[in-house]
Amino acid sequence: MSGTKPSQARTVGEALIDLLAANGVEVVFGIPGVHTVELYRGLAGSTIRHITPRHEQGAGFMADGYARVTGKPGVALVITGPGLTNTITAMAQARQDSVPMLVISGVNRRNSLGQGRGLLHELPDQSAMMKSFALASHTLVDPAELSAVIAQAFAIMGSSRPGPVHIEVPTDVMPLPAGDVALRPTVPARPGADAATLERLAALCDGATRSVILCGGGAVSAGAAITALAEKLDAPVVLTTNARGLLARHPLRVPASPSLAAARTLIAEADLVIALGTEMGQTDYDMYADGAFPALMNFVRIDIDALQLSRAPRADLAVLSTVEAVVAALLPRLTARIGNGAARAKSAREAAWNGLSAKIRTEIEIIDSIYLALPDAIIVGDSTQPVYAGNLYLDIDRPLSWFNAATGFGALGYGPPAAIGAAIGAPGRPVICLTGDGGFQFSLAELGSAVDAGAQVIFLVWNNDGYQEIENYMLECGIEPEGVKPSAPDFAAIAGAFGLPALRLADMAELGPALAAAAERKGPSLIEIHQTRTRGASAN
Structure with missing residues (x-):
């Protein structure tokens, strides 16, 4: 609970954090700003761990990865305006993949909403924007509604098909007295079939x-x-x-x-x-x-x-x-x-299996070799060729050990932050972020977040010198490829700049020992595979 304040002396921001803790929240992902500092007043004295990404989209993807491995809602705290719009991509991915995610944002003071006064981070109608794709969006204008709003959010995420829920708190409401808030967890009500339906099914x-x-x-x-x-x-x-x-x-x-x-x-x-x-x-x-x-x-x-x-x-x-x-x-x-x-x-x-191309079978066998080296691994994928291959065919021994953004919304840059969230949610299990050289650059800065969090993530970079899958598709459609060769940085050098040990594989035979060594270290590391320069990476 937030410090030693009597319940009626807590602010809305402090009571909100206490309600999250009462509902089993152990971790939140977010970047503080002037529009959320009153939430952080409660967070600092709570039992909840805070993880800081390098971008609010990363906060949402981290919440997604955390939710998938724990089964509990991932929670993100973001500022109004750009903080929230940066998170929308992650929320849309969660909506498509039925992942429970609670995004709590600030919003400008109540008497400014919809007025167009040019306030910092102002949007014409932030809540209306969120209602277009979130399962629900609520503006907390009355402190007395706080308990009911939080209960409703957890009921929505736990009672029906999960997805993202948004709560915005005006900056002038956060510091108000919350009053007497009962810290009770929400018990979701889940549907079940009636006897007649069961008999018909039988x-x-x-x-x-x-x-x-x-x-x-x-x-x-x-x-x-x-x-x-x-x-x-x-x-x-x-x-x-x-x-x-x-x-x-x-x-x-x-x-x-x-x-x-x-x-x-x-x-x-x-x-x-x-x-x-x-x-x-x-x-x-x-x-x-x-x-x-x-x-x-x-x-x-x-x-x-x-x-x-x-x-x-x-x-x-x-x-x-x-x-x-x-x-x-x-x-x-x-x-x-x-x-x-x-x-x-x-x-x-x-x-x-026999209907797959030799190239795809080779990529699936590489994924199989990861699980052979680390049987307890969770592989979190981005949109990259080996991930597409694994989605076509992959035989693994444990549920929730393979997920990625190459289904549903299909957001590039998902893998690195989602893998960090998964590592926070499943400590003790090795987490592999399988990402391409193109997609990795969408969220490359999250290497620093992994270091700060001490996340046990092995970033496994599949480098094929650009957006190879899109280039192939253009060629199949008779279109001259354009825009598919973004230059890649020296990933090992960037990893080193963040303090991560890094290795480029010369031969796929090195992958198993490299993974085993990385899993023994504390914190993140990076391994790079080049599709054509690493022997055995391609059937071509």
């Missing part, structure tokens, strides 16, 4: 002989139950990017993108398709935008978001519930079936 399951299960990021917390369901239905389980690691080494797993022909064939031949916690979005199901995802027979969607259930592809049965609740209630209603599931899954895995 009947569909018992009538099927070739079931397939699709798992998205909303399913990862129900791993054991999903394994039991897959075994009872004898159903292959297709894992999207954010679900990789479920059913680890299980014969029913299919760790291949449903954008691949082999996975689509498996799905098309099914007489029941059950989608668990997946948006069914383009970057997972139609990555190449060919419109060839198959029509589905007896399609069931289970999702926590009612609006998502109404979107295409339309379900024959839509179930509004958490995945955990439905699967736990469904299992006792089912009889075990034999659907040749293991053989169908094996065929899909092999066909998916």
Whole structure:
């Protein structure tokens, strides 16, 4: 709690921090300014750790990475105006990937809002801007509303599909007396299916002989139950990017993108398709935008978001519930079936792998070598070629150990700050930031943030001399490449300037020992791989 002040003597800024702590917040990411200093009055005496990025976009991405590995909302504190607009990209990524994020910003004094007086950091209507994409945005104009506003924010993030929530506090409200604030955590209310819906779902399951299960990021917390369901239905389980690691080494797993022909064939031949916690979005199901995802027979969607259930592809049965609740209630209603599931899954895995190019298989094997060297690693990716390859096919042993910004919103520069957030949220586990030379330059300064935070991050830079993926796409479209060769700095020299040990690999055989050595050190380090100059990095 904030110092030793009696509860009624606390300011709004101090009480807000105490309410965050009461809701389990242990870390916030932010850059202080004159529009948030009254929040920092409460922060300095609290139990909450503060991490300072080099840019507010980094604060948002750090909050994202932290939330993904902990399951708790990531929290960012930013100033009004440019601080908040800098954070919008990270919030949009969180919205697309269903990541709980609470962004608390300042805003100018109440009597100036909407007046256009040319105040520092003024926006015409900051809250209206945020309401266009945040799950909710609230302006705290009355101190008496503070407890309810914080409770509402945590209820929104915990009760339905997660995403970013914004609260703005006017500078003249922050220092006001907060009054008597009850420091109670918010208990979210989560939906569950009714008995009639469960019976209908059980009947569909018992009538099927070739079931397939699709798992998205909303399913990862129900791993054991999903394994039991897959075994009872004898159903292959297709894992999207954010679900990789479920059913680890299980014969029913299919760790291949449903954008691949082999996975689509498996799905098309099914007489029941059950989608668990997946948006069914383009970057997972139609990555190449060919419109060839198959029509589905007896399609069931289970999702926590009612609006998502109404979107295409339309379900024959839509179930509004958490995945955990439905699967736990469904299992006792089912009889075990034999659907040749293991053989169908094996065929899909092999066909998916064999359908990939030699270049992509080589890049996946490099990712595999990272997990071989550091089995407990979390790999946080940016938009770069090996990450695209891993999103197509990657077989790993633990959920929440592979995530990146090459899905959904697709923001470059995500990897470095998100990896720092992940390292803060999962101390003791090695975190690998897999980033390209182009994307790394979007957030290169966050190397300093990693040093300051003592974050155990290994920055693994895939250097292909520019935006190689975009260059290839231009060539495929018959467009002369332009703007795809930004010059790269000497990454090892920059790492050294920040005090990080750095190594350029001459041969991919050096990667395992280099990773093991980096994992033994305290704090961050950097390893650079060049696609053409590092032997074994490319099949070409």
